[in-house]
Amino acid sequence: xxxxxxxxxxxxxxxxxxxxxxxxxxxxxxxxxxxxxxxxxxxxxxxxxxxxxxxxxxxxxxxxxxxxxxxxxxxxxxxxxxxxxxxxxxxxxxxxxxxxxxxxxxxxxxxxxxxxxxxxxxxxxxxxxxxxxxxxxxxxxxxxxxxxxxxxxxxxxxxxxxxxxxxxxxxxxxxxxxxxxxxxxxxxxxxxxxxxxxxxxxxxxxxxxxxxxxxxxxxxxxxxxxxxxxxxxxxxxxxxxxxxxxxxxxxxxxxxxxxxxxxxxxxxxxxxxxxxxxxxxxxxxxxxxxxxxxxxxxxxxxxxxxxxxxxxxxxxxxxxxxxxxxxxxxxxxxxxxxxxxxx
Amino acid sequence: xxxxxxxxxxxxxxxxxxxxxxxxxxxxxxxxxxxxxxxxxxxxxxxxxxxxxxxxxxxxxxxxxxxxxxxxxxxxxxxxxxxxxxxxxxxxxxxxxxxxxxxxxxxxxxxxxxxxxxxxxxxxxxxxxxxxxxxxxxxxxxxxxxxxxxxxxxxxxxxxxxxxxxxxxxxxxxxxxxxxxxxxxxxxxxxxxxxxxxxxxxxxxxxxxxxxxxxxxxxxxxxxxxxxxxxxxxxxxxxxxxxxxxxxxxxxxxxxxxxxxxxxxxxxxxxxxxxxxxxxxxxxxxxxxxxxx
Numbered sequence: 001x002x003x004x005x006x007x008x009x010x011x012x013x014x015x016x017x018x019x020x021x022x023x024x025x026x027x028x029x030x031x032x033x034x035x036x037x038x039x040x041x042x043x044x045x046x047x048x049x050x051x052x053x054x055x056x057x058x059x060x061x062x063x064x065x066x067x068x069x070x071x072x073x074x075x076x077x078x079x080x081x082x083x084x085x086x087x088x089x090x091x092x093x094x095x096x097x098x099x100x101x102x103x104x105x106x107x108x109x110x111x112x113x114x115x116x117x118x119x120x121x122x123x124x125x126x127x128x129x130x131x132x133x134x135x136x137x138x139x140x141x142x143x144x145x146x147x148x149x150x151x152x153x154x155x156x157x158x159x160x161x162x163x164x165x166x167x168x169x170x171x172x173x174x175x176x177x178x179x180x181x182x183x184x185x186x187x188x189x190x191x192x193x194x195x196x197x198x199x200x201x202x203x204x205x206x207x208x209x210x211x212x213x214x215x216x217x218x219x220x221x222x223x224x225x226x227x228x229x230x231x232x233x234x235x236x237x238x239x240x241x242x243x244x245x246x247x248x249x250x251x252x253x254x255x256x257x258x259x260x261x262x263x264x265x266x267x268x269x270x271x272x273x274x275x276x277x278x279x280x281x282x283x284x285x286x287x288x289x290x291x292x293x294x295x296x297x298x299x300x301x302x303x304x305x306x307x308x309x310x311x312x313x314x315x316x317x318x319x320x321x322x323x324x325x326x327x328x329x330x331x332x333x334x335x336x337x338x339x340x341x342x343x
Numbered sequence: 344x345x346x347x348x349x350x351x352x353x354x355x356x357x358x359x360x361x362x363x364x365x366x367x368x369x370x371x372x373x374x375x376x377x378x379x380x381x382x383x384x385x386x387x388x389x390x391x392x393x394x395x396x397x398x399x400x401x402x403x404x405x406x407x408x409x410x411x412x413x414x415x416x417x418x419x420x421x422x423x424x425x426x427x428x429x430x431x432x433x434x435x436x437x438x439x440x441x442x443x444x445x446x447x448x449x450x451x452x453x454x455x456x457x458x459x460x461x462x463x464x465x466x467x468x469x470x471x472x473x474x475x476x477x478x479x480x481x482x483x484x485x486x487x488x489x490x491x492x493x494x495x496x497x498x499x500x501x502x503x504x505x506x507x508x509x510x511x512x513x514x515x516x517x518x519x520x521x522x523x524x525x526x527x528x529x530x531x532x533x534x535x536x537x538x539x540x541x542x543x544x545x546x547x548x549x550x551x552x553x554x555x556x557x558x559x560x561x562x563x564x565x566x567x568x569x570x571x572x573x574x575x576x577x578x579x580x581x582x583x584x585x586x587x588x589x590x591x592x593x594x595x596x597x598x599x600x601x602x603x604x605x606x607x608x609x610x611x612x613x614x615x616x617x618x619x620x621x622x623x624x625x626x627x628x629x630x631x632x633x634x635x636x
Contacts, residue, residue: 100547
């Protein structure tokens with residue numbers, strides 16, 4: 001549906017995007033995830049028409065998008081700051097885009113009422129933006145963007161301005177709305193939990209390029225680049241060379257992993273904290289001493305200092321743990337839980 | 344118990360007294376200035392309006408309403424309306440020139456913004472009279488404009504560029520344009536550029552975006568700028584005197600003439616009061632609409 005091919009953009013010496021290609025499907029909830037300054041917002045601004053790429057093409061359902069002026073594109077953007085018009089009421093803000101389409105007054109009213117109801121703000125229609133809470137403003141911004149029934153809806157850090165509790169609510173609501181209206185959503189975020197919980201597929205950006213495009217579970221279970229392994233979720237990363245049993249570390253010996261790489265390839269082994277077992281004293285592949293135990297309610301984090309490795313190994317266990325600081329433990333994991341990434 | 348409340352009260356009252364003293368120290372100079380140089384002269388001026396003129400200037404303390412009836416004499420009313428017209432035209436031109444200027448300055452990179460703003464206020468560093476005389480030199484019969492046009496062969500004899508209403512408006516716009524640009528710049532600079540992007544994103548072209556978003560949100564700046572240009576233009580007498588050929592075209596000249604030539608202080612005061620009244624009405628209108636915006 002949306003096809004981005006070879007898009008690059010430089011600002012002076014800074015390369016914001018280099019040769020980015022993505023294909024986004026009809027009706028998909030797609031996330032662009034990355035640290036700030038990775039180019040994801042630049043890509044969003046290119047799609048909205050506020051920025052032009054130096055190279056590359058973008059087509060929407062086969063039509064060239066870059067040739068169209070920003071105000072003619074069938075693409076709507078929900079701004080990070082919401083950018084609501086302060087001098088207009090909620091209803092006027094939402095009606096603004098429809099009035100540009102020269103629709104009849106009755107139809108504009110009908111559609112505004114309908115969308116305000118959909119986001120639960122029908123009683124707020126007469127208020128000005130400054131009279132609303134953050135969550136309500138966010139919903140007005142969303143209503144204003146979806147009321148035009150765009151083919152593509154772009155969301156720039158849609159939930160970042162909200163506090164944690166409202167954010168969780170709005171995440172559910174966004175997802176419900178996307179199902180209801182069936183519009184293709186492209187959301188930009190630096191918050192991986194947000195991307196994971198919302199998106200059907202995620203493109204991880206780093207330094208202007210796409211590292212990996214995958215469904216959330218796949219991305220978490222099988223990171224394909226060192227950056228993704230380090231950026232998405234917590235990971236214990238070991239350096240070494242690939243071998244048939246996994247990874248041969250220089251000081252740690254053979255670590256189990258699911259190796260598909262030719263023997264001897266320089267590689268990283270990533271193991272999720274929740275996949276590591278604390279086996280007691282003698283079983284397991286690594287031995288170490290517990291240096292810290294933190295209880296988070298549902299889970300506990302245990303940091304284990306392993307000789308031959310500078311950073312402690314992080315282990316996550318369900319609920320409270322019996323292990324105490326200073327005790328000796330052995331760490332182990334199943335071969336399938338060690339993910340090998342070529343370096 | 345009683346003792347402690349008693350001493351607490353006296354501590355409080357002492358604190359209150361010293362706060363009042365502190366206020367007086369800070370407010371004193373400004374208040375004195377306002378009372379001596381503004382309120383007392385204004386009170387004198389208002390009181391003059393109800394007395395008769397003295398034969399050689401000054402006041403004869405006999406009550407009369409004659410000054411106010413004279414105000415509605417078509418001759419004087421015409422001057423007041425003519426001044427309103429010239430000031431309004433000057434304000435409108437200053438707005439039409441000043442808005443794009445302010446808009447462009449607001450889009451410049453930070454470093455250039457500062458330079459542009461300094462350039463806008465630069466004329467104020469030169470004496471006002473000198474700058475007005477410069478216009479006489481530019482526009483006079485053998486002046487720079489006429490001689491250039493003649494050298495280019497566009498005209499055969501010098502145009503009469505000086506001493507008409509157009510020259511007055513030119514002088515007013517030239518003198519007060521910076522006062523239009525600065526408040527407009529402040530208002531436009533404050534505007535979130537994302538609002539314009541949001542408008543475009545929702546399908547509005549540049550003209551629609553300007554009319555529906557940019558202009559309404561900068562309206563307070565527009566009103567302030569208009570007031571800053573209109574007020575000194577309306578009561579001006581130097582520019583019409585020098586560029587308008589010295590005839591009593593504007594109310595400022597008329598007032599000046601009443602005091603210095605006709606020696607009719609009461610009527611001069613009445614005209615001045617009328618001018619102040621018009622300006623107060625405008626200020627109130629501006630304050631009211633700024634609060635609504």
